[in-house]
Amino acid sequence: MRLKNRVVLITGGASGIGRAIALRFCREGAHVVIGDITTEVLEGGTPTHEIATAEGLSCSWLRCDVSDEADCEAAIAQTIARHGRIDVLVNNAVARLGKPLLDVSRAEWDRMMAVGLTGVFMMTKAAVRAMVGQTPPEGGLPDVRGRIVNISSQHGMVASPEDIAYGTAKAGVVYMTRQVAVDYAKAGIVCNAVAPGKIMTGKGGRAIEPRWVDYSHSRTPWPRLGTPEDVAGSALFLASDDAAYVTGHNLLVDGGWMAF
Numbered sequence: 001m002r003l004k005n006r007v008v009l010i011t012g013g014a015s016g017i018g019r020a021i022a023l024r025f026c027r028e029g030a031h032v033v034i035g036d037i038t039t040e041v042l043e044g045g046t047p048t049h050e051i052a053t054a055e056g057l058s059c060s061w062l063r064c065d066v067s068d069e070a071d072c073e074a075a076i077a078q079t080i081a082r083h084g085r086i087d088v089l090v091n092n093a094v095a096r097l098g099k100p101l102l103d104v105s106r107a108e109w110d111r112m113m114a115v116g117l118t119g120v121f122m123m124t125k126a127a128v129r130a131m132v133g134q135t136p137p138e139g140g141l142p143d144v145r146g147r148i149v150n151i152s153s154q155h156g157m158v159a160s161p162e163d164i165a166y167g168t169a170k171a172g173v174v175y176m177t178r179q180v181a182v183d184y185a186k187a188g189i190v191c192n193a194v195a196p197g198k199i200m201t202g203k204g205g206r207a208i209e210p211r212w213v214d215y216s217h218s219r220t221p222w223p224r225l226g227t228p229e230d231v232a233g234s235a236l237f238l239a240s241d242d243a244a245y246v247t248g249h250n251l252l253v254d255g256g257w258m259a260f
């Protein structure tokens with residue numbers, strides 16, 4: 001119960017990595033709110049919040065398009081209305097594109113940035129504003145008022161082949177993690193990121209095209225690709241009091257991709 005009674009908002013928690021984080025955090029005692037544009041699970045199956053509530057855990061869903069500033073503000077306000085405070089924000093939502101420079105339209109570029117980068121900015125701004133005005137959680141570290149966990153990517157540090165908008169957005173998230181950590185350390189805000197390598201979430205499309213799966217294996221020293229649960233474990237560490245005096249960090253969960 002490493003997150004007992006902590007209030008956590010997870011964007012994009014309906015599917016994939018966000019789904020695994022939501023379920024893991026609930027099982028660790030958190031009150032989880034999922035902010036997503038849908039309850040539908042991309043890889044199939046029962047909606048995340050329904051699985052959790054069937055287990056007797058505290059998990060709810062709200063509609064939030066992170067590219068819409070009013071939605072971001074409302075998601076934080078509703079989380080606080082439901083549970084009294086917000087202890088952890090997990091910025092996980094992402095849009096998908098998968099195109100090289102010459103094939104990306106201005107509208108596609110703008111959409112990727114709106115969800116993957118500006119969405120992180122707006123959610124973080126709304127969350128930090130609330131966090132700086134609250135006392136540390138009961139039983140928590142006395143100098144921590146709130147935590148941000150960004151889901152970045154190894155592709156924010158090395159080129160994302162044929163996916164320029166995604167990689168650029170992720171590079172921005174890696175940077176924003178450090179900036180928020182530095183600017184709000186004195187206010188008791190901890191900000192870190194988890195950078196997954198190739199994670200097999202169960203969805204189809206480009207994610208499972210043989211050329212990209214083969215490429216990922218060729219870049220990953222560990223003999224298997226990642227699972228959403230691998231990422232959830234590291235997100236849990238950064239969301240918990242075990243991550244004390246750790247801020248501005250981008251934790252690679254990549255099977256060694258970036259060491260190779």
Ligand SMILES: NC(=O)c1ccc[n+]([C@@H]2O[C@H](COP(=O)([O-])OP(=O)(O)OC[C@H]3O[C@@H](n4cnc5c(N)ncnc54)[C@H](O)[C@@H]3O)[C@@H](O)[C@H]2O)c1
Pocket residue numbers: 011012013014015016017018035036037038042064065066067091092093094095096115151152153154195196197198199200201203
């Ligand atoms: N899967 C991987 O291999 C991998 C690797 C590195 C990093 N990541 C990162 O992990 C995170 C999750 O990836 P995933 O593979 O689980 O993604 P996914 O595509 O499986 O799920 C994304 C979730 O975000 C939601 N979403 C999309 N647009 C939204 C919006 N505008 N507002 C709110 N929610 C929205 C979707 O409905 C979905 O629930 C992303 O930030 C991604 O960049 C994934």
